Amino acid sequence: MTDIMRKVISDAIDTLTSQQIQARKQSDATYEDIIKRMRKALKLMDKYKGKKKFTDSELEKIQSITCFHGLGFCCGLSKPCYFRDAALHILGISKEQFKREKEKWTKSVSGKVISP
Numbered sequence: 563m564t565d566i567m568r569k570v571i572s573d574a575i576d577t578l579t580s581q582q583i584q585a586r587k588q589s590d591a592t593y594e595d596i597i598k599r600m601r602k603a604l605k606l607m608d609k610y611k612g613k614k615k616f617t618d619s620e621l622e623k624i625q626s627i628t629c630f631h632g633l634g635f636c637c638g639l640s641k642p643c644y645f646r647d648a649a650l651h652i653l654g655i656s657k658e659q660f661k662r663e664k665e666k667w668t669k670s671v672s673g674k675v676i677s678p
């Protein structure tokens with residue numbers, strides 16, 4: 563009995579250890595991605611400061627920092643999201659406007675802003 567119990571616990575330790583390693587890897591990758599996108603957001607803020615009109619490729623670049631690469635797919639206002647806020651800031655879109663447009667964007671094929 564003791565031997566079986568030893569084996570059960572020892573197997574559980576192995577399983578948990580590999581899960582822990584896996585979780586750490588995922589967590590590291592998630593943080594890396596978030597920090598990378600935040601740095602990109604800062605860069606884009608500086609680059610497009612005061613700009614009012616954007617080309618399609620600029621719109622795409624700006625929205626690449628948002629969740630799922632489109633404001634239409636990014637978080638709603640009920641949830642805090644630095645990426646949404648940064649993209650709205652760069653594009654000069656108010657939160658009210660975002661709220662109104664989000665539904666339309668979500669329904670559109672790409673979920674991306676056609677024009678701010």
Ligand SMILES: [Zn+2]
Nearest residue numbers: 629636637643
């Ligand atoms: Zn978001």
